[in-house]
Amino acid sequence: MATQHQRSLARLMVAPSVGLLLLWMIVPLGMTLWFSFQRYNLLMPGMVEFTGFDNYRYFLSDPGFWISLKNTLIMVAGILAITVLGGTALAILIDQPIFGQGYVRILMIAPFFIMPTVSALVWKNMFMNPVNGLLGQVSRAFGLQPVDWLAQYPLFSIVLIVSWQWLPFATLIFLTSLQSLDREQVEAAEMDGAGVWARFTNLTIPHMGRAITVVVLIETIFLLSVFAEILVTTNGGPGYQTTTLTYLVYTQALLQFDVGGASAGGIVAVILANIVAFFLMRMIGKTLD
């Protein structure tokens, strides 16, 4: 149908976007890859030389790497568990006939719109601080020893803070999915004598399967890059206890100026993210057909 003229016009309209994204992806990624094979420290300019896989060898044999990899996995898994389970429960709760449903949804969704530095600092100081924080005051009121959250359970505290931000996201998507569930089907099952649990496991869960997969994959992509929350609360510490892969690369690059080593770390992070991305892309690709 489309004429030759229309087709070339269409190509012209897409070209700027494709060009820019190509540039944005190829140039820096290529440079990272190039740097990762160089001995290159910003503190020693002019001493740049090719070192082969040395950076990777150093990076992968650095105990900090394995700890940060472990921290990353624990953090992502912990947040996913809390947000998926909590989000499912909350979505089902809001989906019930209740008074003021719209307002409840507005209140629950709010944390997702709070900028990461604000939520991290508010939690760190006004809630988790053992002396003046609200949680400490409440535990003292009950005669308990206040907990110094970020010192005693640093990684768990980060998981809590980030979960608070992402729980609304999971809830909102699960709610959207629940609301597209065929009511007639549910009623038919009810008529046939299916109990609450049977309806939940046989109708609701299979219907939500797709939404759950999407939430897990998208959250993973974003959570692998959690940065501000760590920077303003613990700085990756104490020791390496809250250093994730993203944070480790940041410290190597911008605090130790080790461009080569940090680049090798960056490439490792890209590879890890791509494994997740592969599955996500397949899911989304199916919706295009």
Add this chain to the structure above:
Amino acid sequence: MARNVTNTRKWVFTILAWGVALIIFFPILWTILTSFKSEADAVATPPKLLFFNWTLENYHEVQARSDYFGHFLNSVIISLGSTALGLLIAIPAAWAMAFQPGKRTKDVLMWMLSTKMMPAVGVLIPIYILFQRLGLLDSRIGVLCVLMLMNLPIIIWMLYTYFREIPGEILEASRMDGASLWNEILYVLTPMAIPGIASTMLLNIILAWNEAFWTLNLTTSQAAPLTTFIASYSSPEGLFYAKLSAASTMAIAPILIMGWFSQKQLVRGLTFGAVK
């Protein structure tokens, strides 16, 4: 009888849902309340919920001690600018792919999406070094461009899913009536596309406003938006809860209000149309 049971049930769930919602919202409420307290009241034991001397002093202090509105303005310029520039580039692309899909349109869309999957640390070092060489560190235009590129795939995807819902028959009908291409775009397509463009804009302003990886790494003072400015409260001196709260409240208020209007678009935009 049956009516009574459902009514009781409704009340139980209402109380439960409101309880949970208030707990989740509480940190935000607490921040807003604390911003109106004196520093002494902010750390009082037992905590004061509502009965304290309400004051606007913190809001004055935050502005007096640092150029708060300068940073606020940076946030506005960076988020609005990157969104506007992104829309300018994305609208033609999404338009063409929705109305003139070719054999490779699907592949192009998927490839664009894949650029979003790249973790930021993978390109942090080259961008930082390039910015250093080009004198773009701590410049608004630099961050603006990076955020635009970062969100471009989301913008294109969102617009694409909206444009695709515009029925093609309408175009054919208007062509039959003898409308020129220009009239077709102006009177038929634009009115139908505006809601989609508006929602895309809203979601991207929110994403850009809250972005805290590139803004923290690429700005320090001159171009620092609120994300970077608030991060400076992580190493405070003396009592600062009330001032932190005042700075935070002003930083989150505009986006919170916009966010409440964009709940539906959020689902579509962040799941790339995979959940509707």
